[in-house]
Amino acid sequence: MLEELELTDLGPIPHATIQPSAGMTAITGETGAGKSMLLNAVKLICGGQADSSRVHPGSIRAWAQGIFVANDGAAAWQAAKEAGVEDDDGELYLSRTVPAQGRSRAVLNGKTVPRTVLARISEDLITVHGQADQLRIASPARQREFLDDFANNTEQRIAYEQAWRAYHAAVQRLERLRTQEADMIQRADYLRESIARINQADPQPGQLNELKAHRSRIENAAQIEHGVSMAMAALDGAPEEGVEGTINMLGHAAAALRNIHVGGVFDELANRLNSTVAELDDIRFTLAQQLPDEHDAADLDELNARIHELNELVQRWGPTLDDVIAWRDQAMLDLEDMDASPEKQAELEKQRDKALKHAMTAARALHDTRVNAAQALSVNVTKELDSLAMPGAELDVQVRERATLDANGLDDVEFLFRPFPDSPPLPMGKSASGGELSRLMLAMELTSASTHMQQHAKGEPAMTFIFDEVDAGVGGKAAMELGRRLAILARSAQVIVVTHLPQVAAWASKQFVVTKGDGPGGIETTVRQVEGNERLKEIARMLSGSSTKTSHAHAQELLAECVL
Template sequence: MLEELELRDLGPIRKAVIAPAAGMTAITGETGAGKSMLLSALQLISGGGADSARVSPEADKAWAQGVFSVGEGHPVLQAAQDCGVEAEDGELFLSRTVPASGRSRAVCGGKTVPRSVLSRLAEYLVTIHGQSDQIRIASPARQRAFLDDYARNTDERAAYAIAWQDYREVSDRLERLSAQQAQVRQQADYLKDSIAQINRVDPQPDELDTLKAQRDTIEHAAQIAQGVRAAMTALDASSLDEAGDEPGACQLVTQAIHALESIGIARISDEPVQQLKQLRAQMLDVTFSLGHYVDTEEEGADLDQLNARIHELTELVSRWGPTLQDVIAWRDQAELNVQDLDASPEKLAELQDLRQRRYRRLQQVARKLTVSRQTAADRLGETVTKELAQLAMSGARLDIRVEERTADGDGVPFDATGGDTVSFMFTPFPSAQPMPMGKSASGGELSRLMLALELALAERVCEDPSQNSQAGMTFIFDEVDAGVGGKTAVELGRRLARLAQSAQVLIVTHLPQVASWADAHYVVAKQVGAKATATTVRQVSGEERVEEIARMLAGNESHASLDHARELLAMSSLDHVA
């Protein structure tokens, strides 16, 4: 509950303090007096946008603070603790400073906090129903939450939350295991393909170096052949079956031997002849060896085939090298690794079975939650439609649709909130087509529609207040009296007073028939001075309140208007019987 609202230098209001009643508080004043600044202050402490243009002239900053009474067990206490803020003596302080230039500053419980913290906490404390705030209820999430509050289905939601958590837990485990198995299968397939590729090539440890050397030899075959032939011709031209003009070295040595032998061995030593014969034998051996190279080159090895083999081996080295020995070692280890890989199909089947069982449980509790919402939707729609008829909206109706959701891409029609979608459909007049709430109602209609919804919820709260997640909420209504007058205005005031029996209500109004129902009454008024115009906010009671109601009724304080005001105030009581 809002105990106190204080603001300084906001628009035309230099300073104001409001202590709203626990029930209904009315804020009145002539058009343009500055009543909107009070709403601006509430929006600021609720985390709304800050507009430096609203800082009072000649002031360097505007400031607003709300003091909220929060009893033990209030849901905002846990939210505040999550944000690092503690209530003090059962009170929570929310304030905001808006400089004339620069960024605003949010403070909660004496600590500077991000603006988003104020927004989060204000959701538990304040609901503003104004022209710019009606979009809240247009959110499907807010509509579902409102319907759940009305349905009082705490047990069903708790059972669903447990079932949903259990289902997601096993689904996450199954997804992780499936992903791991996919990775294992991919790894095994990679190893098998690699092993097959290496085995197909069948590399030998030193094969690549040998083949490269052989290729070099083949690529230089012409040069080698020319040199070998020249050497053999010089040694023995007959070894190549070629007749040369010049004798080779072997022929010359033979001639030398014959010349020595022709003179007779006895006449000279035979040692030179033996040495020449040994030399000739060595030259013939060399010639024979060179003839082998000539024969090899003449075989003409297939260079293309050789290059193809070298390419295959090089590919292996580039992937699993840097040498063929490394390639072979990698293959041998890969063959061992393939044997160790296990996809654990038994564990996968076990989790799949568990997920199916938990999914069936989820379906059961989701159905109970859906039934609770559908039952509450019918009752809430009828109640709100009846309320609208009393608020100058005869013929308008609210239909609340609870439809089971279709399956998503994973084949699961559930999420953390249940298995259905909730939509508030508003029909402004009998011949109109139902449209989503927020798209088919004007600002005034939407404000009264919100009032009817809050009244319906208040009736349920009276049945069992412990079931209301909005207990202790402060409701602020603006523009709910647009286009309303006469008897309808009286009914509007009566219904606001009924809501104030279970929640705190602040209403900005131009209607005396509404203001007369308030437990506390504040007047916003302009005071025009010689040099400046100031706006004051003061609480009125007794005869001052009678005078304000008379002004609202007739624009003056005549005896007739004063008597009318006293009569209206006397009749504005839930205990009054017309």
């Protein structure tokens, strides 16, 4: 449930705070006053696209925040915890900052997150129904999405999508084998020759660098021998010349300190000298191993030949020897797929048929959910149409099974609408006037919202539904009934409706008015809650365009009538 919506410097609104009712809240105001900015704020905190052109003139940034209440076990909290956010008394703070220049910033409970995180969390908290759906719903794809959403068949759709991808991959492998056989044979010959060439050389990881280092030692053997010999002479000394080496001299120094027999600092220094002697002795041993082997020079030609052989591999399949080995290993896998033998083709056909069988099973499970949902949707929407002063109007949701699969299953989904009993059922958008289509959309949205509400976990705060002026083209008795239907929905869910109809606004528990006027920065929009006499005046204005004695009395009568 949305506890509070706050925004600053968004469009013409310098600042606004709305604390909607837990039931039904109406947002009203004259056309062009800026009601759409409240919806833009909601879309921002729900991870929508940021538009810097909507920053209030003269401001450096726009900001919006929504505070939602959700139980700890709710799906929204699970997503929040995955993003590293801990429970804060059951409240989720979703906010967006949109600078006049630069990138927007999404924040969840004080933690900066990708805007996709806000989108993921908000889908479990709030649903927005707007006029744009009237155009989108005419497309078969959107109708299928609407039906799937109503069916709540996410599990079946995911299972089918996985099966479809596996089947599609199997088909592609088989098609490549059949249609590209000549190219594959040529490619396979190249891979076989290349693999044989590399295997003959038998390269090992890191081998080329090791060989080059070894060759460098052989080529510099004289310098190495001279340097190592000089270093070892300095450590060992030259007994034949009576020269004492460093190791022996340090040993004598350590012995001299111990002969003091006082201990303390002298023994400590003697120990340090002994440690140095041990380290130097290890160095001397290592140096002795570095003296060139007299056989190395004889192996130089063989060594150069091996380096030349490996360099040729690197030049063709490099840039490093490890890349050559990786290329060879991948080529061996590719070669298996290029096996165009009858046995290989039969194997791929078997894999394809198995994947198709699995995909068909998943598609029929998905089909069953759609058929059941189509029947329920048709019945429920038709009932809603009757309550919206369209007796005899009917929605018929058709789910026709095809012989072949595609990425969405086996089904062609079509919404057929009959606006009056004698009318033939025709596709949506071709069989209804603007007003009829508006009421049809309302019936569908109310049915969808009721279903989402029923699916919502018991004991959780109410789901939030926002209806954005979807009452366009509706009036009179239908408008009154629409308001009543929204009020009934608001018994179990939070409903926020942006409306220009007094018959709808009068059913709300709370009403906010958006007005435009002069401000310090020019034309500005304010949002305020109206109660008591102020609300009466607003309802009267909505009824007649001004607050007169007659419209005032009519408004009182309307508010008194709009009680469940």
